Amino acid sequence: MQLRDLSDLTAVVTGASSGIGAAAARALVAEGMNVVLSARSVDKLEALAEELGERASVMAADVADRDQVARLFAFAGERHGGLDLLFNNAGVGYAAPFVESDPSDWQRTFEANVYGVFNCTHEAIPLLRGRSGAMISSVASVAGRRGVENLAVYSASKFAVVGFHDALRKELGNEGIRVSLIEPGAVYTNWGYGFAEGELKQRRDELHALSAEDIARLLVFGFAQPANVNLQEMWVMPTRQLQP
Template sequence: MLAKRIGGRARVHVADVEREFGGLDLLFNNAGVGYNNRFEESNHEEWRATIDASLYGVLNCTQRAIPMMRGREGAMISSVSSVDGRYGIAGWSVYNATKFAVVGFHDALRKELGEDGIRVSLIEPGATYTNWGYNVPDEQMQQRRDSVQALHAEDIASALVYGFAQPGHVNLQELLVMPTRQVSP
């Protein structure tokens, strides 16, 4: 179903990573849902959707990946948080809370896994062209992104590849990636 939504270039393959590849070298957590509302006007369904995608998705995938990464030189867990995980923004309080949580989780996880040689990296993008931003008219999101020449998916992918390509003893712990013209969150 997801591949169908993504389009013709997406492929789905069921794989037993441990059996087929002997383990996992890279986990890239990249998910987020956000609803724009004043907190007092938000609802539990929006909270749950935001927390499930933006936090529980990271926790669940990471916990499953760790055992498959032990003993693999240069193994890395990398997750996308957001500049909104550093700065609170009115109307995005629950989303901000999940992204702040992802930042704190990675800080602690880095300390837990460092001795195992597993790198833990966080990418915090600013404005990016995506279909993200529930409860905000598409035109308004597009205008904001255009005004700062927002990042593209390829820019975030380049940051991931750069971090992963470093030698196994080098861990780019946090990469704050912003459009040059974006001067505030």
């Protein structure tokens, strides 16, 4: 299958220190792209950059912090002269019955999952303008379509991401900027806290869960489509997962 050549294009990947973000960075560099790796963990980012070589660079940032995000995108613009792909991957999630949940966790979830997407997207748009095939791609969740018990706050944050992208797509489409969502089900990552020990692994094992590399392949597949093709939403679940 012949897809678009991605050589020498530039991406910013948030949450790049592990899981889906690290897998995405590896996949994009394998396509010949330049990738700015960002997350809060400098040591993990630097180790990944060393693995990936000269096409990878590091700018640590907490996506919930607007000043740090501004520095991240200023770095990307100065180093590469613009941006072709923003991959909003950073996020958090925790499990608890809502009545037992802690308001500090509500805030932390929305700061990372919603305001983090807002902050990064706001800074990225000026760098994406005028670049053929430019794309904003974000990780949402099947829990952003169907509420999941004990994940009420997380589900609410992902519903917000879905709505934001639906509106943003309509704002940016005439400029040629594509806006796309990847909405995974069960994936083997270090996502999630508040679960009983071993609970997530058992569930993932039972479902033959997706790997981080599966999501990375979807990202590359969507981004490598011709510039006039926008895979607006990609729902993906393990075959054995019949509901969120």
